[in-house]
Amino acid sequence: MSLINSAPEMVLTSTVDQVLNWTRKSSLWYMLFGLACCAIEMMHTGGPRADLDRFGMVPRATPRVSDLMIIAGTLTLKMALRTKVLYEQMPDPKYVVSMGSCSNCGGLFQYAYSVCDGVDKVIPVDVYVPGCPPRPEALTEGLIMLQKKIMQEKWITRSSDTPRLGGPIGERT
């Protein structure tokens, strides 16, 4: 109490949730993983013009250190199984952005025998970005929406006697 009064310009007050969420949203490492033409736009978004680096987002070459998976492109049934394995290898908390019509709903190829119409049939999705393919601006907006979503999360709950960290997205309160 007196700390704030004694040095007001040096102290910030916040909640634990806010700090946790802020650190998480500011270092979203996305998996270097593209499936089709949307991946080209994703590379553009990571490049100097749209520049994902300014959000603290850097591509990682392995799911084991990634926080975010951007499904960029047509998801074939063959790839769907592998995508699920990659998703399961990511540590919690993990987020999924579905980029483009193909991964949203199968898009142009949804009636093809080999195409999975929608990545949400396989793994949970946080943000859907429409477009075919979405421009870097659209993907950036989707990622900013994801950051807003992350800021609303509650990690420390009082549902039981002992405070604990929250689980995966579906179980959080």
Next chain:
Amino acid sequence: MDSTGIHAALRGHFDTAVGELAPGPFEASIEVDASAIEAVCTFLRDEKGLEFDNLSNLSGADYPELERIQAVYSLFSYKQRHSITLRVNADRTAPVIPTVEAVWPAANWLEREIFDLLGVEFSGHCDLRRILLPEDWVGYPLRKDYEEQPDYHGISTVRENLLTMKRD
């Protein structure tokens, strides 16, 4: 050399194993007996004046009403700057065609693709596996009577028809 000359050279060497020259919208094609395809291809590659050094494409087609599956070989010669198309028919119930992998190594993957999508068995092929679809896929999708499985490893393949979907 034009297609008539190529056909005459083949006829002279293989007689009845090589069919008539059939004109097409883009290029004339020749029907070849399945049993003779490897010898025909070796001849086309090695004979002076023909020298087909490139198998540019190998594709297939299903003709259920004719009870046959057809493999289509598109050949090109970089040396002579000419091209020809060969067609080989196989019985639809158990399609078997000898491989031309020994003539052009490029045939390896192309034949695997035909095997994958149409189910043609290329006898003598060194590595006849599916190339595009998963190895546990059921059926051959480019056959006219292909029926889709209701799901693939628990992922439903039942798709809503957007034309009949009702708006809320």
